[in-house]
Amino acid sequence: MSQTIDKVLVSILRRRFKAITDEMSIALAQTTRSPILCEAKDFVTGLYDAEGRMLEQTENLPILAFSLAPVCKYIIDYYGDNIYPGDVIFHNDVFSMGNQNNDVAVFKPIFHNDTLVGWAACKGHQADIGGAVQGGYNPNATEVWQEALRIPPIKVYEKGELRKDVWDLIFANIRLPIVAEDMKAEIGSCVVGERGLQAIIERYGIEVFNLHKEYLFDSTEKMMRAEIKTIPAGTYKGESTVFFDGKNPGSTYKIRVTIKVLENGIHFDYSGTDAQTPGFVNGTYSSSASATILTFLQMVNPDIPHNEGMIRPIEIEIPEGTILNARYPAATTYGNHLCPNNADAIMRALSDVIPDRVTAEWNELLCALTTGIDPRKNQAYVDIGFMGLKGGSGAIKGCDGYDHIGMIDASGGILDQDYEMFEQQTPHLLLKHEYITDSAGAGEWRGGLGVETQFTIGSDNTRVVTFGDGDQEPAFGARGGKCGTLNTIKLIYPDGKEYLTTTKDLIEGVGKGTIFFQQAGGGGGYGNPLKRPAEKVLKDVENGVITADKARSDYGVSIDPENMVINETETLNLRRQGDQ
DSSP: OOOOOOOHHHHHHHHHHHHHHHHHHHHHHHOSSSHHHTTTTOOOEEEEETSSSSEEOOOOGGGGGEEEEEHHHHHHHHHHTTTOOOOOEEEEEEEGGHHHHHHEEEEEEEEEEEEEEEEEOOOOOOOOOOOOSTTTTTTTTTTTGTOOOOOOSSSEEEEEEEEEHHHHHHHHHOOOOHHHHHHHHHHHHHHHHHEEEEEEHHHHHHHHHHHHHHHHHHHHHHHHHHHHHSSSSSSEEEEEEEESSSSSSSEEEEEEEEEEEOOOOEEOOOOOBBOOOOOSOOHHHHHHHHHHHHHHTSSSOOSSSSSSSTTTTTEEEOTBBBTBBBBOOOOGGGGGGGGHHHHHHHHHHHTTTTTTOOOOOOOOOOEEEEEETTTTTTTTEEOOGGGGOOOOOBBTTTBOOOSSTTTTTTSSSGGSSSHHHHHHHSOEEEEEEEETTSSOOOSSBOOOEEEEEEEEEOOOEEEEEEEEOOOSSSOOOBEEEEOOOOOOOEETTTTSSSSESSEEEEEEEOOOOEEEEEEEOOOOOSSSSGOHHHHHHHHHHHSSSSSSHHHHHHOOOOEEETTTOOOOOHHHHHHHHHHH
């Protein structure tokens, strides 16, 4: 007798899958030691079926979110029948579906009665991964071996037994002992996922699990196809610019996307994108495809489950040899950070088609990594300045932008790095971290505010590495909204001299007492600023979001800055003049 579908059980399983990946995420955050993981949560956790198809995931860092399933499928093909209970597999190789060298994944097969039923996996950004530069970001790299230790699929546990020789080989090529501890935490997270999925199958049986899983996939696929049908069918094109490849001053590269909205799906074609760069400003297929998916997800129903069915209607074509899919053995560590540029191209393509669902542009990431020896402990440290590396998001119809996004594609800027932990984990002294007045692009709905960060470097011979964009082109406004502001990083040395960094820079020997200064710009505004209610403009002036001068010049609102009162007559005249 054939099984029938219990739709209530389908809903229960969907939520249980999500609960398990959330449990994996909590376990990982609570057991890792690097602030990159335990504070910034630069990781993703997920569950996959026996074929490597996504059951659910918890996307702490969105750019990593869709990079696990392709690797899982690769591992299944790689090992064939040589996958056993108790196996634990490491992977980071960007030329076998990895997304970034520092993002190291753990995969654990899940068995029920000696039958492979699924996989638990997680991937997190490690504080070091070998290569020429501590911390993994090397703007001088021209090939992958100058960036990192490549880890194609490799078993560190086989049938439950630690392969000590393999473990020692890997960590002999990584500088910081904390990395081995954090990888143990990743393994533990996968054990949590394994137990959770096994409990489901023990309760309901493998046949019921498989049947209802397939129904969930099919239902999710229908939901996504229905969302795509709300976008007018047609072909739409957009492009954006990547500034400076780290090798050739003044260089620019174009990302070009052609989006075809079809009757039953959507196709993203990057065939017109410029060729890969000679340096590390290149993406991998996985990082770029992940960026495409997460950008598109901002424009559809947020309640669609994140499983295999969701991505079935989405086709992505990224030719090898382009800046978004560099050919072996290119350097590619920068690839995750091409996500904002990729998002700009997609949003520009769709802004006239679905204007109510496309935001104004977000501030581009510009990050700085500091490494050195902490003189208080005589220990090496690596810090990615999470608190200041990204400014405001773009506004959207009906909603102002998010102030200080933080990380890559919105993970909550203010929460990314605790001030006291920053000073405990590094020798630096934080001087300033606050929103920047007048940084948000004006609009009927304003962009998100940028942020200024200053700290005193506390170690001699410090290496500062910068990577990002946004110093040449601000976040654009939409539908009459104005641009945000630019990004800046500079070093102010103890003798008063200043060095304005490039966006892909490596500065050696920075001395103790040097002040690090960073401004991350604001997001673009949406809609005509003259239509923003004057009372909201007044509230922004009262809160220090904008100055009275900005209220007058951008919004046509005259405000007495001492009494915080709107001059109604002058405001009416200013707005009339602005509309002419």
